[in-house]
Amino acid sequence: MEALEANRQLATLLRQDFAIDQIEASSEEDLLRMLVDHLDFLIDKRMEWLLSLMYRMDIDEAKVQAALLPTATEPANIGLARLIIERQKRRIYTKQHYRPEDLGKEWEW
Numbered sequence: 001m002e003a004l005e006a007n008r009q010l011a012t013l014l015r016q017d018f019a020i021d022q023i024e025a026s027s028e029e030d031l032l033r034m035l036v037d038h039l040d041f042l043i044d045k046r047m048e049w050l051l052s053l054m055y056r057m058d059i060d061e062a063k064v065q066a067a068l069l070p071t072a073t074e075p076a077n078i079g080l081a082r083l084i085i086e087r088q089k090r091r092i093y094t095k096q097h098y099r100p101e102d103l104g105k106e107w108e109w
Contacts, residue, residue, distance in 0.1 A: 006092065007031060013088045017053060018042075032081055039077040039084075054080070059087050 010031055014020060020038050042050040054064055060083075066072060067079030 003028075006089070009092050010085065010088055013091065014084075017057065017088075028085070032085060035081040035084060036077050039080050043077055043080075050080075054084070057084065057087055059083050 007026065007028055010028070011026075014031065014035060018035070018038055020034065022034070039050070051064070055061070063083055064080065067083060068076050072079055
């Protein structure tokens with residue numbers, strides 16, 4: 001049950017960040033496959049936007065550059081998809097385990 005909830009949260013983040021409507025909360029492999037297909041399009045048509053998004057997602061620039069090298073061990077869309085999913089999983093973990101303390105009424109906006 002926990003894996004299903006994690007995949008649901010991961011699918012939600014991917015939907016938000018990449019505006020992909022057809023991503024469903026299935027297995028992580030299915031999410032990876034769907035993201036790989038979408039990244040293939042983005043690399044071909046909207047590379048600058050993709051790199052900007054990855055910067056905003058706080059994905060390590062050196063890892064992105066390594067994934068884009070012609071000598072990388074796997075195609076760029078697969079390497080970037082793995083980096084994105086890894087980062088989003090860390091983001092979910094952080095949100096679940098580190099909640100900010102309530103600062104009181106005077107700090108509400």
